[in-house]
Amino acid sequence: MEKRVIELFAGVGGFRVGLEKLNTGWNFVYANQWEPGKKSQYAYDCYVRHFGDSKNITNIDINKVNKSNIPDADLLVGGFPCQDYSVASTNAKGIVGKKGVLWWDIRDTLEAKKPSFVLLENVDRLLSSPGKKQRGRDFGMILYTLNQLGYGVQWRVFNAADYGFPQRRRRVFIFAYRQDTKYYKEISQLAEKNKIHEIFTDKSVYNYSDSLPIKDELNKQKVGSIDGFEDIVDFSDHFSFHFEHTGVLLDKDIYTASYEADYHGENMVLDDIVQDSVDDESLYLDTKDGRLSKFEYLKGSKKIPRTDANGYNYTYSEGGMAFPDPLDRPARTMLTSEHSVNRSTHVIKDKSTGRLRLITPLEAERIQTFPDNWTEGMPNSARYFMMGNALVCDLVSEIGKGIDSIISNEQ
Template identity: 70%
Template sequence: MNKRVAELFAGVGGFRVGLDALNSGWKTVYANQWEPGRKNQYAFDCYVRHYGDSSINSNIDINKVDKTTIPDIELLVGGFPCQDYSVAHSGAQGIEGKKGVLWWDIRDTVEAKMPPFILLENVDRLLSSPGPRQRGRDFGMILFTLNQLGYGVQWRMINAADYGFPQRRRRVFIFAYRKDTEYYRELEDLHDLKKAIKDHSVYHKELPIKKHLTLQKKGSIDGYLDIVDFSDNFSFKFENTGIMQDSEIFTGKYESAYEGKHVLLDDIVLDSVDDEELFIDTKPGRLEKFEYLKGAKKEERTAKTGFKYYYSEGGMSFPDPLDRPGRTMLTSEHSINRSTHVIKDKQTGRLRLLDPVECERLQTFPDGWTEGMPKTARYFMMGNALVCGVVTKIGSGIDDIMERETNLKPASEIVKLNIKH
């Protein structure tokens, strides 16, 4: 059985690292990575350094790629920015999505290649975006367009630390499957969306949850005149797990039932580091700045309009405790700000920043994965990456599903709906 993968928004290859760890036959046949507005394409260069420079590696704007030229695949993967997915009528041109929103490139790729399975990753706020005004609209748009193209969808907001990984990183993973697959039919035969998401989801094998779901809710993406009507009027409170089959939605809030080993910051921190610049005391004023940023505060501020107000925020642990998983790592890691990790060095006891290798370990990449690029770029790449080990766990569930797919139809035989957006 073919197990071909296309990776969009590939970054430094997190999805590929996660799938390769399974050793179950997944073969990446296409990867696209392009950083807009940057002369140096460090992420793409890193990808090529590990996987080779060949025709399957694309370093151009995905919006300019002819999606029909992508090889046939069984799995499409990618992480993409959380943006405003609104659409509008555009006269004779029909319906179009907001300019620059990368979801529509994923959607166009799906329409062009019709892979039987899709695995995507996004930030946790996607489930509630764009906010109170129309909560859940953006995620609903993803469900709506995938349903139009003939897919069922499952999602799970996963905190990596809840399943033994060394970082408290919450991300939404979206698994979609074509309606002609055995897996889709298996879920249809249950006639119970709640049972499907609790006992038969792709996440269930390696990412167990407690049987009782709270905040359970049903909904639908049906009954809208067109995609513009949906964009203007859909609102729904999505919980941290759920499923969509034939326009019907079931969602609920789950808790992890993981009982394995938990990896802590202490487990991934190096015994010693050679880079003296990592230590806080090598530059005057850094310690005081970090103490202020991470401390509790309530202070009067003045807005541009002249309005005075009080800004307050709670304090956070300083330095970061080594007996817990790390906090969510951001692209600003290593700069002087509230979110940057500061730890006590094991060898000297001095306060310091994380080494790039420790950042790679937070994301479960192999040590030295981002070597060869400037240090600031290494931090940025890891702050922008995903926890590869979570992909491995989800991939194990996809492997089980693939084993039961004995008669997958090629994309050329799948009827494509004429979708305008």
């Protein structure tokens, strides 16, 4: 099997950085990156700058791309936006997404190109979205449509810091595989022997996350099904399920459980990646009037009296945060608002001066395990935004090792 890759919602190329770092023959044949409503396409420009010829790197709305014209591939990857996955039935258009969300472009690409494997990334709340009213519907819709296209699915929520990386970032990775692959057949055989547990924990089984081990004991084990619905609209209207942190969909059966990481390697912390000396005075909190006191308030605990729309009085409470961020721990989850005066923004004590400052764009790249100065050339505000939107590249590398093993077994 060849190792041709399609990358959708490519950003600045985190999936590609992670897989190409393995040097195991991954060949990216197509990528799409487009930021709607933006005159400057910084992410696309960064992608082209690092990966060369833009012939197979498109910068247009993916909804307007003719999916049949995308090159054939063996793996599709992408970190797609988490939105509303519900559908509706209309007389004119048949079944459509209510908000035209981007998941359906992934679905259409899979239908057109039929890659053997799929690796997707999203925020962990996808598993419970849209919340109490119909918990798990959005992730269920993804499983339902992948099943319709002839794929089995595994998923797992990773906290990157649990495996030694310098950021406490929880994201769900979804690995899908066509039902005609050897891997699907092996997983199905385990299920038939009532050995679902081994899919997640047995190191002798080819596993897409084999290099990211978990403890043998699984918790909160549940079973469910995507069967019994008239069509996708009926599914959208009525499906609900409590998905746990890892699981598998085989045919129409759901097996899910929670787990604990079983990592015994080295752990990276902020102190390992922050720069020894930073000359940019704009990053220091004591150079702008009021900024230090604003951060002290935002990071501190507070109780604020409020009144809701119905006139009900209540108290909004918020716990305090470590201030500054401790250098002997991994970074917190980095958001697109990094560098703004915001509760989630990192503030550290500079190693050389002891003064409080924001992290640099280079440090933001290191938190996501990108090569240094990967986003150099765009405005600093854009550099922070790109890293807040990105993924932990080295985590992709570790997952890629498992997919390498799976593909080698397909030959």
